[in-house]
Amino acid sequence: MSLRIYNTLTRAVEPFAPIEPGHVRMYVCGMTIYDLCHVGHARMMMAFDVVQRWLKASGYRVTYVRNITDIEDKIIKRALERGISIRQLTDEMIDAMHRDIGALGVERPTHEPRATEYVGQMLDMIGLLEEKGLAYKAANGDVNYAVRKFQGYGKLSRRNLDELRAGERVAVDEGKHDPLDFVLWKAAKADEPADAKYDGRYGPGRPGWHIECSAMSCAVLGETFDIHGGGLDLQFPHHENEIAQSEGALGKPFVRYWMHNGFLNVDNEKMSKSLGNFFTIQDVLKSYDGETVRFFMLRTHYRSPINYSDAALEDARQALRRLYTALDGLEAAPCVIDWTQPVAAAFKAAMDEDFNAPAALAVLFDLASSVNRSRSPAEAGLLKALGATLGLLQQSPRSYLQAGSTLDEAAIQAQIEARAAAKAAKNFAEADRIRKALLEAGIVLQDSPTGTSWMKA
Numbered sequence: 001m002s003l004r005i006y007n008t009l010t011r012a013v014e015p016f017a018p019i020e021p022g023h024v025r026m027y028v029c030g031m032t033i034y035d036l037c038h039v040g041h042a043r044m045m046m047a048f049d050v051v052q053r054w055l056k057a058s059g060y061r062v063t064y065v066r067n068i069t070d071i072e073d074k075i076i077k078r079a080l081e082r083g084i085s086i087r088q089l090t091d092e093m094i095d096a097m098h099r100d101i102g103a104l105g106v107e108r109p110t111h112e113p114r115a116t117e118y119v120g121q122m123l124d125m126i127g128l129l130e131e132k133g134l135a136y137k138a139a140n141g142d143v144n145y146a147v148r149k150f151q152g153y154g155k156l157s158r159r160n161l162d163e164l165r166a167g168e169r170v171a172v173d174e175g176k177h178d179p180l181d182f183v184l185w186k187a188a189k190a191d192e193p194a195d196a197k198y199d200g201r202y203g204p205g206r207p208g209w210h211i212e213c214s215a216m217s218c219a220v221l222g223e224t225f226d227i228h229g230g231g232l233d234l235q236f237p238h239h240e241n242e243i244a245q246s247e248g249a250l251g252k253p254f255v256r257y258w259m260h261n262g263f264l265n266v267d268n269e270k271m272s273k274s275l276g277n278f279f280t281i282q283d284v285l286k287s288y289d290g291e292t293v294r295f296f297m298l299r300t301h302y303r304s305p306i307n308y309s310d311a312a313l314e315d316a317r318q319a320l321r322r323l324y325t326a327l328d329g330l331e332a333a334p335c336v337i338d339w340t341q342p343v344a345a346a347f348k349a350a351m352d353e354d355f356n357a358p359a360a361l362a363v364l365f366d367l368a369s370s371v372n373r374s375r376s377p378a379e380a381g382l383l384k385a386l387g388a389t390l391g392l393l394q395q396s397p398r399s400y401l402q403a404g405s406t407l408d409e410a411a412i413q414a415q416i417e418a419r420a421a422a423k424a425a426k427n428f429a430e431a432d433r434i435r436k437a438l439l440e441a442g443i444v445l446q447d448s449p450t451g452t453s454w455m456k457a
Contacts, residue, residue, distance in 0.1 A: 003058060003352045005227075006303060008235060008258040009156055013354055018226045019256065023061045026052065027217040027255075029230035029238065030112070032069040032209075033093040034078045036280040037100055039293075039308055040264045040271055044231045046294060047261035047302040049106045050390060051229070054351050057389040065220050066109040067213060068094060070116050071206050076196045086195045090114075100281035103290035105391040111220050115212040116198075122207045122215040123200045126184045128249040138175030141187025143202050145210075147180045150244045156258060157236035182241055183208040210241035214254075218246060228255040235260055262305040271308070279308070288313050289403060291392065295320045298357045298390060319365075321401060321455075323387070326368035327380050328397040329453075335381035343367050347386050357390060364392075401455035407441055416445065416452050 003016040018024045028048045031041060045066075052064045069075075070090040079089040098108070115122075126143055129135035134150060137143050147153055147161070154161060164180055188197040188204040197204045207215075217225065223246070230239065239258065246254040263270070266277040284293055287310075296316035300306040339348050343363060350359035364386060371379045387393030405412070415434055422430035435445055442457045 003055075004354055005257050005259065006354045007256075008260050009255075011158075014257070016257065018060070019224065022059070023063070024055050024227065025063045025065075025221040025225040026055075026227040026229065027065045027067075027213070027221055027225060028109075028228070029213055029234055030066040030068050031093075031097055032072050032074065033090050033097065034072070034075040035093065036282060037097050038271065038278060038280050039266075039284055040231075042101060042104060042106075042281050042284075042293070043264040043297055043306060044261050045101050045106050046104060046297045048229050048259075050298070050302065050357055051227075051259070051355055052109075053107070053389055053391060054355055058352075062110070063221065064109040065111045065113065065217065067216050068112060068114045069209065069212060070094075070114045071196065072209060076192065080193065086193070096282075100285070103285055104281070104294050105290060107391075113216045113220060115207065115216065118212070118216050118219055119198045119200070119207060121219045122211045123185070123202075125211060125215050125218075125245065125249050127201065129184065129245065132248065134244075134248045135184055136177065137202060140175050141203055141205065142175070142183050143185035144176055144181040145184050145241070145244065145248075146177060147182070147244065148178055150248050152247065153244050154240065156240050156243055159236060159240070182210060182237065184211045184245075210238055211245055213238070214242045214245040214249075217242075218250070223250045223252050223254075225255060227257045227259060229259040229261070232260045232262055259302075261302045262300075264306050264308055266308045268307055284313075288317065291395065291400070292317045292320055294391060298361060298392075301358055302355060320392075323364060323368050323383070323393060324395075324397045324400045325455075326371040327383060327393065328401060329448075330371070330375060330380045331377055332384045333377040333381035335378070335385040337382070337385050341382075343382060344386065347389075351389070360386075360390065398453075398455075403456065405442060405456045407443060412438065412443055412454055416454065419445075420452065 004013050005016045006013045026048075028044075031037060048066070052062050055062045068090075071086065075086055075089060079086045082089065126135055129145065130137075130143070133146070135143055135145055154164075161180065184207070185200070185202050186205050186208060187202070188206070196206060198206055217228070228239065228242075243254050265271065266279065269275060269277060271278055292313065296313050297306060299316060299319075337344050339345060343366075347360050347363040350356045350363060353359070364383065367379065367383050367386070371383055384393050402409075415438055419431045419434040422428070422434065438445060438454070439457065443454050444457050446453050446455065
């Protein structure tokens with residue numbers, strides 16, 4: 001079975017075939033980097049981290065681009081509020097992003113272009129659009145895209161132009177020919193800081209958000225590439241506008257396969273600062289380790305909405321512990337996956353059907369049950385190797401199972417020895433007392449023929 005991907009453009013699951021055999025070129029809209037990343041951002045970056053990992057596991061060479069928007073109104077406002085330069089703010093937030101998503105096992109993309117590094121390419125694309133009559137300079141100095149002049153507008157989001165309404169009322173002095181037109185180049189305002197202004201053929205200003213991704217993706221991946229991804233909220237207008245810009249300027253199909261991940265809700269409500277249910281990745285990592293958060297997100301198909309809650313995270317933690325418990329005490333044999341072997345083939349069939357990670361995890365749990373029965377190093381090696389394709393199960397089992405304890409390891413070991421001495425003296429009441437006291441402190445003892453080990457409850 002070959003890989004099949006749900007293509008938002010066609011609303012169908014399609015066989016995947018890259019333009020260049022053996023090489024996948026993928027672009028994902030990244031962060032507007034003015035604040036710490038929240039769990040919704042984590043969901044998006046996790047989804048496409050799994051995509052690129054599985055493409056690599058399938059034998060493809062992957063050029064993965066995830067951009068950074070480092071010039072935008074919110075960034076300018078935040079930098080002014082803090083009294084620092086735009087570059088200082090964005091460097092700080094980029095470092096925080098890398099640290100936070102790194103804790104979730106999200107790998108770095110092949111390229112991570114910053115919008116401010118591609119202003120020249122953006123201006124070139126705007127110039128092409130103007131030459132073709134798809135862009136015009138307004139009286140206020142902005143350059144806008146003439147939406148109704150692009151024949152294919154609406155094909156991704158399936159929206160009819162006559163049914164569309166502008167997101168907000170457009171003032172007369174903005175000079176737009178149509179309320180649906182969007183800005184390509186924002187003319188600088190007198191009160192904006194100098195580091196928010198770029199010189200170009202249309203006078204000092206800065207690029208609009210939509211043109212950034214069109215210019216960066218085409219510059220790094222070519223004028224037509226394989227996969228473009230992002231959150232479901234970007235399908236319209238952002239991705240629709242990217243198609244209009246790129247295809248309007250270059251006259252070529254922009255992207256073969258469009259992929260969108262589902263929303264993340266908190267306790268079945270949309271995450272919002274006003275509702276008090278807004279969590280940064282750093283907030284979550286104070287209570288849950290990164291691999292648990294990763295596992296929690298993998299349990300929901302990337303296109304489905306995911307509900308964040310403490311109960312769901314705790315359930316994920318206990319489920320992941322079951323996989324690590326199966327590996328505990330075994331020396332997993334090195335494994336090169338044979339994808340024709342029945343267990344690996346079942347895992348591959350799940351992932352090849354539009355990256356169905358939940359179905360692939362079910363295969364891992366069946367394999368873990370077999371490992372518990374057989375205690376086979378070969379099966380344990382396969383469990384670790386398959387887990388690796390999802391970014392799971394690469395820690396030492398004992399380290400994972402013991403992580404987070406508030407008790408000193410030496411103190412725990414002393415209590416285990418005291419319990420062993422009590423049992424040897426047939427003082428079972430004392431042995432039970434020690435076990436109970438450790439359990440109340442969050443430590444679970446496990447007795448076996450080779451001795452007693454412990455894990456965090």
